Amino acid sequence: MSNVELIQAVLLAFAVVVILMPAYIRSLRYLGMGKRILVEGPESHYTKEGTPTMGGLLIIGVVVVLFFFLNDFILPPGGIIAPLATLVLVGGLGAFDDYLNAKTGEGISARQKMLWLVVVAVAAAYQIQSTYAIDRIAVPFVGFVMIDPWVYIAFAAFAIIAAANGVNLTDGLDGLAGGTLVFAFVAFAMIALLNEPTQPNLAVLCGLLVGGLLGFLWFNVHPAQIFMGDSGSLALGATLAVTALITSQILILPVIGLVFVIETASVLIQVGYFKLTRGKRIFRMSPLHYHYELQGWDEEKITLRFWIVGIIAGLVGVTLFLASIDKL
Secondary structure: OHHHHHHHHHHHHHHHHHHHHHHHHHHHOOOOOOOOOOOOOOOHHHOOOOEEHHHHHHHHHHHHHHHHHHHOOOOOOOOHHHHHHHHHHHHHHHHHHHHHHHHHOOOOOOHHHHHHHHHHHHHHHHHHHHHHHOOOOEEOOOEEOOOOHHHHHHHHHHHHHEEEHHHHHOOOOOOHHHHHHHHHHHHHHHHHHEEEEOOHHHHHHHHHHHHHHHHHHHHOOOOOOOOOOHHHHHHHHHHHHHHHOOOOOOHHHHHHOHHHHHHHHHHHHHHHHHHHHHOOOOOOOOHHHHHHHHOOOOHHHHHHHHHHHHHHHHHHHHHHHHHHHHHO
16 A cells, blocks of 8 residues: 555545534534533633534544445555554543533433443453454563453553544643544554555545544534534543554554543542642643633633644654664
8 A cells, every 4th residue: 555545545534624614513403412511611612502412423424435446446455453443432422422411411420421431442452452463562662561361351441542642632622632633543544654565545634534534623623513422432532442453563652642641640649639638729620721711821722732742752763663673
């Protein structure tokens, strides 16, 4: 597969999403699929009440259809079951949560959501391990280290769940999660092409996701006309982790997804400190982007600076991969 085909995949997904999105937004408005804004959030977000959500569902639909279309014409034989299945299954879970949120103001309970995430994550981890017979893991600057298959499955499932929740926590400002996901999937598209052996199908899937996200961002940048919703953030976060697992670069994922790690860490630190001190807080609000917003930063400023961190993190992650490639 040539780089031209990868670029074509990006452009094709972008064009399809941009063309379909206006009608999709109108359909969501007609169906009453407006976002309910949490009372606990910043007051500046109250004006976003009613903005259509579930934008991630369109991205998923376009990416899946285009991948199977390209798989019939330009891609080499052999699909990639785990990332596609994760995208669809977790996307369905998120869409149901978005639907309940729009209709009742309350989504799926955290316990139920976690249960389904665990089921999908374990199934995906088992499928990856059995398909690729993985018994070792790539460590930057060290090379491959042997790992027990069942330990790998547990670790892989944890990574999928963590990435899904990390992206979900980041999805709080217009364009924030979408932009940082673009940089992360670009990084893994490069890794898939440079890997040994190369993984062209995975690279094209990353390219389609990048194109779909760029098309979504056309309507999601501030002031957003549509939100990604859990259908997008949970599914794309989980798929990002599955992509890292298939490339054997799961230990580089926390670097490439540094923004998601920081956002998640800010919540854990805030909750832990609140419990230990019986009511005191480190941040004005968590996740971290809300803290900066309450500090007086404009929403666009926070998003752009987090994007910059995402770009740098992606470059560092790819550099770590290239620096270690001779040991793999």
